[in-house]
Amino acid sequence: MLLIECPYCGERPEPEFVYGGQAHIARPPDPAAVSTQEWADYLYRRDNTRGVHAERWRHAHGCGRFFNALRDTTTDHFLATYRVGEEPPAAAARVRG
Protein backbone atom coordinates (compact mmCIF):
# COMPACT_ATOMS: atom_id res chain seq x y z
CA MET A 1 0.00 0.00 0.00
CA LEU A 2 1.05 3.58 -0.41
CA LEU A 3 2.42 5.67 2.45
CA ILE A 4 1.03 9.16 2.03
CA GLU A 5 2.34 12.26 3.76
CA CYS A 6 -0.65 14.29 4.91
CA PRO A 7 0.55 17.92 5.24
CA TYR A 8 -1.27 18.12 8.58
CA CYS A 9 -0.75 14.68 10.15
CA GLY A 10 2.45 13.37 8.62
CA GLU A 11 2.99 10.04 6.91
CA ARG A 12 0.04 7.67 7.19
CA PRO A 13 -0.96 4.41 5.42
CA GLU A 14 -3.13 4.52 2.32
CA PRO A 15 -6.35 3.01 3.81
CA GLU A 16 -6.74 6.17 5.93
CA PHE A 17 -7.28 8.21 2.77
CA VAL A 18 -9.84 8.61 0.01
CA TYR A 19 -8.56 9.46 -3.47
CA GLY A 20 -9.85 12.75 -4.80
CA GLY A 21 -8.96 12.58 -8.49
CA GLN A 22 -7.02 15.07 -10.58
CA ALA A 23 -6.22 18.34 -8.80
CA HIS A 24 -6.54 21.98 -9.89
CA ILE A 25 -9.74 21.62 -11.86
CA ALA A 26 -11.79 24.73 -11.27
CA ARG A 27 -15.56 24.45 -11.23
CA PRO A 28 -17.03 27.02 -13.64
CA PRO A 29 -18.35 29.78 -11.36
CA ASP A 30 -21.56 30.09 -13.39
CA PRO A 31 -22.68 26.68 -14.68
CA ALA A 32 -25.50 28.23 -16.70
CA ALA A 33 -23.04 30.36 -18.64
CA VAL A 34 -20.93 27.53 -20.08
CA SER A 35 -21.80 25.19 -22.94
CA THR A 36 -22.86 21.62 -22.28
CA GLN A 37 -19.53 20.46 -23.71
CA GLU A 38 -17.59 22.73 -21.34
CA TRP A 39 -19.65 21.45 -18.41
CA ALA A 40 -19.06 17.84 -19.50
CA ASP A 41 -15.33 18.60 -19.76
CA TYR A 42 -15.35 19.95 -16.21
CA LEU A 43 -17.15 16.85 -14.96
CA TYR A 44 -15.46 14.14 -16.97
CA ARG A 45 -12.43 15.15 -19.04
CA ARG A 46 -9.19 14.30 -17.26
CA ASP A 47 -5.55 14.22 -18.33
CA ASN A 48 -4.95 10.64 -17.13
CA THR A 49 -1.27 11.54 -16.99
CA ARG A 50 1.36 8.88 -17.50
CA GLY A 51 3.98 10.63 -15.39
CA VAL A 52 3.83 13.29 -12.69
CA HIS A 53 0.17 13.69 -11.79
CA ALA A 54 -1.25 16.46 -9.61
CA GLU A 55 -4.09 14.94 -7.60
CA ARG A 56 -6.18 15.36 -4.48
CA TRP A 57 -6.42 13.11 -1.46
CA ARG A 58 -8.68 13.38 1.57
CA HIS A 59 -7.47 12.15 4.97
CA ALA A 60 -10.89 10.64 5.69
CA HIS A 61 -9.81 8.52 8.69
CA GLY A 62 -7.52 11.19 10.09
CA CYS A 63 -7.86 14.93 10.05
CA GLY A 64 -10.55 14.82 7.35
CA ARG A 65 -8.89 17.50 5.22
CA PHE A 66 -8.28 17.59 1.50
CA PHE A 67 -4.75 18.17 0.27
CA ASN A 68 -2.85 17.92 -3.01
CA ALA A 69 -0.08 15.61 -4.12
CA LEU A 70 2.36 15.15 -7.00
CA ARG A 71 2.67 11.43 -7.76
CA ASP A 72 4.46 9.78 -10.65
CA THR A 73 1.88 7.34 -12.06
CA THR A 74 4.60 5.24 -13.71
CA THR A 75 6.18 4.41 -10.32
CA ASP A 76 3.59 5.49 -7.70
CA HIS A 77 6.32 7.54 -6.01
CA PHE A 78 5.07 10.71 -4.35
CA LEU A 79 7.20 13.72 -5.23
CA ALA A 80 5.41 16.06 -2.84
CA THR A 81 2.23 16.82 -0.96
CA TYR A 82 0.99 20.38 -0.48
CA ARG A 83 -1.96 22.17 1.02
CA VAL A 84 -4.98 23.47 -0.86
CA GLY A 85 -4.20 26.92 -2.22
CA GLU A 86 -0.45 26.39 -2.28
CA GLU A 87 1.49 26.22 -5.51
CA PRO A 88 2.77 22.77 -6.52
CA PRO A 89 6.39 22.48 -5.40
CA ALA A 90 9.14 22.39 -8.01
CA ALA A 91 9.44 18.96 -9.56
CA ALA A 92 12.52 17.90 -7.62
CA ALA A 93 11.00 18.76 -4.25
CA ARG A 94 11.23 15.33 -2.69
CA VAL A 95 11.25 11.72 -3.80
CA ARG A 96 9.85 9.00 -1.56
CA GLY A 97 10.69 5.34 -2.03
Added chain:
Amino acid sequence: MKMAGIELPLESYPLQALVSEPVKPVFPCVVMSNTIHAYISQSDKGELVIGAGTDAYTSYTQRGGLHITSHALEAICELFPMFRRLRMLRNWGGIVDVTPDRSPIIGPTPVPGLYVNCGWGTGGFKATPGSAHVFAWTIARGEPHPINAPFTLERFRDGRLIDEAAAAAVAH
Protein backbone atom coordinates in the same frame (compact mmCIF):
# COMPACT_ATOMS: atom_id res chain seq x y z
CA MET B 1 -7.35 9.43 -30.63
CA LYS B 2 -5.59 12.59 -29.56
CA MET B 3 -3.99 12.81 -33.00
CA ALA B 4 -7.49 12.80 -34.47
CA GLY B 5 -8.65 15.45 -32.04
CA ILE B 6 -10.85 13.05 -30.05
CA GLU B 7 -10.91 13.32 -26.26
CA LEU B 8 -11.99 10.19 -24.40
CA PRO B 9 -13.17 10.47 -20.78
CA LEU B 10 -10.95 7.64 -19.60
CA GLU B 11 -8.73 7.13 -16.58
CA SER B 12 -6.40 4.19 -16.01
CA TYR B 13 -6.61 2.27 -12.76
CA PRO B 14 -4.82 -0.84 -11.44
CA LEU B 15 -6.93 -3.99 -11.28
CA GLN B 16 -5.56 -6.98 -9.38
CA ALA B 17 -6.41 -10.66 -9.53
CA LEU B 18 -5.14 -13.86 -7.93
CA VAL B 19 -5.09 -17.57 -8.70
CA SER B 20 -4.83 -20.39 -6.21
CA GLU B 21 -3.05 -23.70 -6.40
CA PRO B 22 -4.92 -26.11 -8.69
CA VAL B 23 -7.47 -28.34 -7.01
CA LYS B 24 -9.98 -30.89 -8.25
CA PRO B 25 -13.20 -29.50 -9.74
CA VAL B 26 -15.20 -28.05 -6.86
CA PHE B 27 -16.78 -24.97 -8.40
CA PRO B 28 -19.07 -25.28 -11.42
CA CYS B 29 -19.82 -21.60 -12.12
CA VAL B 30 -18.77 -18.01 -11.55
CA VAL B 31 -19.93 -16.41 -8.32
CA MET B 32 -19.93 -12.67 -7.83
CA SER B 33 -20.96 -11.07 -4.59
CA ASN B 34 -22.26 -7.52 -4.81
CA THR B 35 -22.53 -7.00 -1.09
CA ILE B 36 -19.01 -7.91 -0.07
CA HIS B 37 -17.53 -7.46 -3.54
CA ALA B 38 -15.48 -10.33 -4.80
CA TYR B 39 -15.76 -12.80 -7.66
CA ILE B 40 -14.50 -16.36 -7.99
CA SER B 41 -14.48 -19.09 -10.60
CA GLN B 42 -12.47 -22.21 -11.27
CA SER B 43 -10.30 -22.53 -14.36
CA ASP B 44 -9.95 -25.69 -16.43
CA LYS B 45 -6.56 -26.17 -14.77
CA GLY B 46 -8.27 -26.29 -11.39
CA GLU B 47 -7.09 -22.92 -10.11
CA LEU B 48 -9.56 -20.65 -8.37
CA VAL B 49 -9.50 -17.25 -10.07
CA ILE B 50 -10.35 -14.46 -7.65
CA GLY B 51 -10.65 -10.70 -7.89
CA ALA B 52 -12.61 -7.65 -6.82
CA GLY B 53 -12.39 -3.94 -7.57
CA THR B 54 -9.67 -1.57 -8.66
CA ASP B 55 -7.18 0.19 -6.47
CA ALA B 56 -8.32 3.68 -5.59
CA TYR B 57 -5.92 5.82 -7.62
CA THR B 58 -4.89 6.07 -11.27
CA SER B 59 -1.65 4.27 -12.08
CA TYR B 60 0.35 2.66 -14.88
CA THR B 61 2.46 0.51 -12.55
CA GLN B 62 0.37 -2.64 -13.04
CA ARG B 63 0.44 -3.31 -9.31
CA GLY B 64 -1.61 -2.30 -6.33
CA GLY B 65 -1.91 -2.60 -2.57
CA LEU B 66 -2.13 -5.79 -0.55
CA HIS B 67 -5.15 -4.47 1.32
CA ILE B 68 -7.17 -4.68 -1.89
CA THR B 69 -6.43 -8.38 -2.40
CA SER B 70 -6.89 -9.06 1.32
CA HIS B 71 -10.36 -7.59 1.12
CA ALA B 72 -11.21 -9.82 -1.82
CA LEU B 73 -9.92 -12.93 -0.04
CA GLU B 74 -11.80 -12.07 3.15
CA ALA B 75 -14.98 -11.85 1.10
CA ILE B 76 -14.31 -15.18 -0.61
CA CYS B 77 -13.54 -16.93 2.68
CA GLU B 78 -16.72 -15.55 4.21
CA LEU B 79 -18.77 -16.88 1.29
CA PHE B 80 -16.94 -20.18 0.96
CA PRO B 81 -15.19 -21.22 4.19
CA MET B 82 -13.90 -24.34 2.44
CA PHE B 83 -11.34 -22.16 0.63
CA ARG B 84 -9.75 -20.79 3.79
CA ARG B 85 -6.71 -23.06 3.62
CA LEU B 86 -6.22 -22.78 -0.11
CA ARG B 87 -2.84 -21.33 -1.05
CA MET B 88 -2.66 -18.51 -3.54
CA LEU B 89 -0.04 -19.04 -6.25
CA ARG B 90 0.03 -15.77 -8.18
CA ASN B 91 -1.18 -12.23 -7.78
CA TRP B 92 -0.86 -9.62 -10.47
CA GLY B 93 -2.23 -6.31 -11.60
CA GLY B 94 -3.13 -4.77 -14.90
CA ILE B 95 -4.39 -1.41 -16.15
CA VAL B 96 -8.08 -0.88 -16.84
CA ASP B 97 -9.57 2.08 -18.70
CA VAL B 98 -12.50 3.40 -16.73
CA THR B 99 -15.28 5.76 -17.84
CA PRO B 100 -17.26 8.07 -15.55
CA ASP B 101 -20.33 5.80 -15.61
CA ARG B 102 -18.31 2.55 -15.74
CA SER B 103 -19.93 1.60 -19.06
CA PRO B 104 -17.99 1.20 -22.32
CA ILE B 105 -17.94 3.52 -25.31
CA ILE B 106 -18.81 1.62 -28.51
CA GLY B 107 -19.52 3.46 -31.71
CA PRO B 108 -18.49 6.13 -34.18
CA THR B 109 -16.48 9.24 -33.39
CA PRO B 110 -16.93 12.68 -34.97
CA VAL B 111 -14.13 11.69 -37.39
CA PRO B 112 -15.59 9.76 -40.37
CA GLY B 113 -14.29 6.20 -40.53
CA LEU B 114 -12.88 6.30 -36.98
CA TYR B 115 -14.68 4.09 -34.48
CA VAL B 116 -14.04 3.48 -30.82
CA ASN B 117 -14.60 0.47 -28.54
CA CYS B 118 -13.11 1.16 -25.14
CA GLY B 119 -13.81 2.01 -21.52
CA TRP B 120 -14.63 -1.53 -20.46
CA GLY B 121 -12.91 -0.96 -17.15
CA THR B 122 -13.27 -3.85 -14.76
CA GLY B 123 -15.93 -5.67 -16.69
CA GLY B 124 -14.71 -6.26 -20.18
CA PHE B 125 -13.31 -9.72 -20.64
CA LYS B 126 -16.57 -11.66 -20.57
CA ALA B 127 -18.23 -9.18 -22.93
CA THR B 128 -15.59 -9.55 -25.64
CA PRO B 129 -17.54 -11.71 -28.11
CA GLY B 130 -20.73 -9.67 -27.83
CA SER B 131 -18.93 -6.34 -28.07
CA ALA B 132 -17.03 -7.50 -31.15
CA HIS B 133 -20.31 -8.52 -32.78
CA VAL B 134 -22.02 -5.17 -32.28
CA PHE B 135 -18.84 -3.25 -33.12
CA ALA B 136 -18.48 -5.12 -36.42
CA TRP B 137 -22.17 -4.40 -37.12
CA THR B 138 -21.60 -0.70 -36.43
CA ILE B 139 -18.59 -0.48 -38.73
CA ALA B 140 -20.17 -2.54 -41.51
CA ARG B 141 -23.50 -0.71 -41.55
CA GLY B 142 -22.37 2.78 -40.55
CA GLU B 143 -24.88 2.81 -37.69
CA PRO B 144 -24.92 1.18 -34.28
CA HIS B 145 -26.60 -2.10 -33.42
CA PRO B 146 -29.56 -1.55 -31.06
CA ILE B 147 -27.55 -3.02 -28.21
CA ASN B 148 -24.64 -0.60 -28.45
CA ALA B 149 -26.69 2.39 -29.64
CA PRO B 150 -26.81 4.06 -26.19
CA PHE B 151 -23.08 3.60 -25.54
CA THR B 152 -22.02 6.75 -27.33
CA LEU B 153 -19.11 9.09 -26.74
CA GLU B 154 -21.61 11.98 -26.65
CA ARG B 155 -23.63 10.60 -23.74
CA PHE B 156 -21.32 12.32 -21.26
CA ARG B 157 -22.11 15.68 -22.83
CA ASP B 158 -25.82 14.94 -23.14
CA GLY B 159 -26.27 13.57 -19.64
CA ARG B 160 -27.42 10.13 -20.78
CA LEU B 161 -25.07 8.13 -18.59
CA ILE B 162 -25.48 4.37 -18.28
CA ASP B 163 -24.77 3.59 -14.65
CA GLU B 164 -23.08 0.20 -14.65
CA ALA B 165 -22.41 0.32 -10.92
CA ALA B 166 -26.14 0.70 -10.28
CA ALA B 167 -27.03 -2.01 -12.80
CA ALA B 168 -24.59 -4.48 -11.28
CA ALA B 169 -25.45 -3.36 -7.71
CA VAL B 170 -21.80 -3.18 -6.74
CA ALA B 171 -19.33 -0.31 -6.37
CA HIS B 172 -17.03 -0.17 -9.38
